[in-house]
Amino acid sequence: MRSAIERLVREATGLHVLPPLLDAAVSRLEQSTWPEAVTRWSRLTPSGFPVELTIGGDALRWTAEAAPPEVADSARLDLAVAILAAHGQAPDPALADALRHAQAGADLRFGAWIGGRESPARAGAFRLKLYAEIPPAFPPPGLSAPSSFPWRLLPYGARARMLGVEPARGRTEVYVRLPAVDPLALLPFMYATGHGAALGGVERGLADGLGRLRGRRLGLSVARESDGATELALFASARTLFPAEPAMLAALVRGLGDGGTWRVGLVTLGLDPEGRGLRTTVGISPGMSPRHGRACGATSVAV
Structure with missing residues (x-):
């Protein structure tokens, strides 16, 4: 497993050593008592690999399972919270309690993941993120500010799936x-x-404009910053968005190129409120053979 993620990082970024927090995440997963399953069980990526990189930003960004496959989904939230706390970035205790309450007794699909943003150029500079599975209701539980969002204006059938906390x-x-x-x-x-005006940036920045998104299953993220600012992004799987034109994706995402042995996952379209441009990133994971068992994929959770 380690060799696969080291090769992925090297191909995608040129780094020959994993940054510290990603290295620690890989080490946790390598301790699995189910080594035959650890690279093919996760719902994080299409192949089941438990680590994903994000290409298209100025720092190395990654998402990983908080624990190996033998750990129950119901235990993953507390493990992820503990990992963030150990690095001085603990989520608000009241929010963590609200998430525990929301997950209690629920039929979970993944429980929680952790994310990291590490800058190779700045030693010790990092941010961690908690991804917690939440019920599909609006407003999501335990969130005072987003509860005021106009959720009722979303199309009928929209469902909350996950909460990210940074x-x-x-x-x-x-x-x-x-x-x-x-x-x-x-x-x-x-x-x-x-x-x-945000969709104007999509119309101008995406091949075929908004027409490429019509009829496809999309995801939406709604972020609230500490200063009250709101950010929106759309998600779609690369496989459905560019089924026969991978070069279109490479043209959109800085650093993706046309090489590498990776497998692409979700494409993120960051929306500019003024519609002046389009910020695009894509998740990649090692090009593994199809998963065993839990046949789902990140697109069924986030999209």
Whole structure:
């Protein structure tokens, strides 16, 4: 497993050594008592690999399972919270309690993941993020600020799926699964959150514009910063967004290129409130053979 993620990092970033927190995440997973399953069981990636990198930013970003496959999904939230706390970035205790309450007795699909942002150029500079599974209701539990969001303006059938918490930035992010609708159906919600012109950036920045998104299953993230600012992003799987044109994706994402043995996952389209541009990233994981057992994939959780 370690050799696969080292090769992925080297191909994607040129780094020959894993940054410290990613290295620690890999070490936790390598301690699995189910070594035959550890690279093919996770719902984080299409192949089941338990680590994903994000290409298209200025720092190395990654997401990983908080524990090996033998650990129950119901135990993963507390393990993830403990990992963040051990590095001085503990989530707010009241929010953590609200998430525990929301997950109690639920039929969980993954429980929790952890994310990291590490800058190779700045030793010791890092941010950690908690991804916690939440019930599909709106407003999501335990979130005082996003409860005021106009959730009722989302298309019928939208479901909350996951909450992202980044303590170092005071940022919370709700991930929503949308029904297969025309993206213009999102305009009421976007206008109400100060992003009325955002789809103009998608129309100009994406091959075939908004037409490439129509009829596809999309995800939406709604982030609230500590200063009250709101950020929106759309998600789609690379496989469905560019099924026969991988070069289109390479043209959109800085650093992706056309090489590498990786497998692409979710494409993130960061929305500019003024519609002036489009920030695009993509998740990648090692090009493993199909998973065993838990046949799902990140797109069924976040999208």
